[in-house]
Amino acid sequence: MLPVNASADTIKIGSIAPPKNGHTLSLMKIADELREETGGRIDMQVFPLGQLGNERSLCTQVQSGTLEMVSATTSVLQNFIPEVAVIDLPFMFPDIKTAHAVEDDPEFQEKLFSYFGKKGFVGLGFSEDSLRQMWNTKRTIRKPEDFKGLKIRTMNSPIMLETFKALGASPVGIPFPEVYSALQTGVADGVNASYVASTMMKFPEVTKYLTVSEFHMNTPINVANIDWWESLSAEDQKLIKDAFGRATKYNREMNDKVAAHLPPDGKRSVDDYFKDQKVEITKLTAEEREEFKKVLAPVWDVYREKLGNELVDFVVAKVKEHSAM
Structure with a gap:
């Protein structure tokens, strides 16, 4: 089921993150990059702080196809994809450097995201909320x-x-x-x-x-509706997936900057x-x-x-x- 009232060129992504933290700012940055790369054809609209609903509602909307994407924390996403709970096991990671290295590991990503498809989702990459x-x-x-x-x-x-x-x-x-x-x-x-x-x-x-x-860790994962995703051309899938790969890097850099110099x-x-x-x-x-x-x-x-x-x-x-x- 394709999202209602949306074309493949219009992307809405919801989250509950505050507007000025690295999580949201990184999504806004790749939204700008996608518009520039495609001459405005791909328009990704970012809705932070629960504007489109609470986190569980956002995941339900994406799973049902009424919303294209959500950036959802593993704590809530595990209600839909139980296997992501493995990231949330208490004291799994000794420090943030190790957590990042595991998340960036291609074998880890392939393993974890392999559980998404049967639940109606596609995993596109990680955002960053740091260790809690x-x-x-x-x-x-x-x-x-x-x-x-x-x-x-x-x-x-x-x-x-x-x-x-x-x-x-x-x-x-x-x-x-x-x-x-x-x-x-x-x-x-x-x-x-x-x-x-x-x-x-x-x-x-x-x-x-x-x-x-x-x-x-309770890391947010950027997730898309599988039917909407599969309706895209291979070229657009690559553009979007590459952008979310950059978002992970931007998010971590922005969090470090905010931690050192608060707005x-x-x-x-x-x-x-x-x-x-x-x-x-x-x-x-x-x-x-x-x-x-x-x-x-x-x-x-x-x-x-x-x-x-x-x-x-x-x-x-x-x-x-x-x-x-």
Whole structure:
């Protein structure tokens, strides 16, 4: 089913990312490049911050063919393509450099995207939200039991719900644009989010404690409706896929730039902003991360059964391969 009221030359892509973060800016940049390359024939229109619906709705629209593309986080996309949950396994990646290397690995991309077609999707590449950290309004978090009783905002993701329940927290589902208000009013006590996204959404203004945990990746994946994609010429498919390959690079560069020089004045870094807001920053040691891994081992067991040892072991091997480089 081709998207309603759309030609192959008009592309709408939705996401829930803030308008000024690297995720959105990289999509806007390749949209400009595609217009220039095709003399305006391919017109990609970017709709951030949930303008076309929440993330689950966006994925449903793409799967049904009423929207061409979505840039969806793995936490929500796993409701449609269960295998992408392998990226969200807690503490899968030791650092952002390794995570990027795995995502860029052609064998990893081929393996992961092979699951998309039967669900009505085509994977075009990764966006960037970086590794996620823990923010909360109540107390320092340094060990698993510190989560007990906290209301943690989590995405509509089975693996995230199970992860926070295993830690003794109460997961609450709140749309991302509403998280600031939820933290401010006490509807939520905490949220796990990346440095840049948290800064763009001003979470440090309404939280007091940050735990640098490298908790999980939860990367957005740029996805198209398969019927719409297959209606395109081979030439247009290559133009678009190449553009999304560049978007990954742009996104990472933009996030690094924003982290070092926050808008609007460009005079503060993310770290300076946290200090200005008097956020208490706790960095987990390697030993403390291992304690979390032990508590969360049952979550890994559940997903080994759901996804199969073959896929999980494949990704773990890729992480080890690129960690050694």
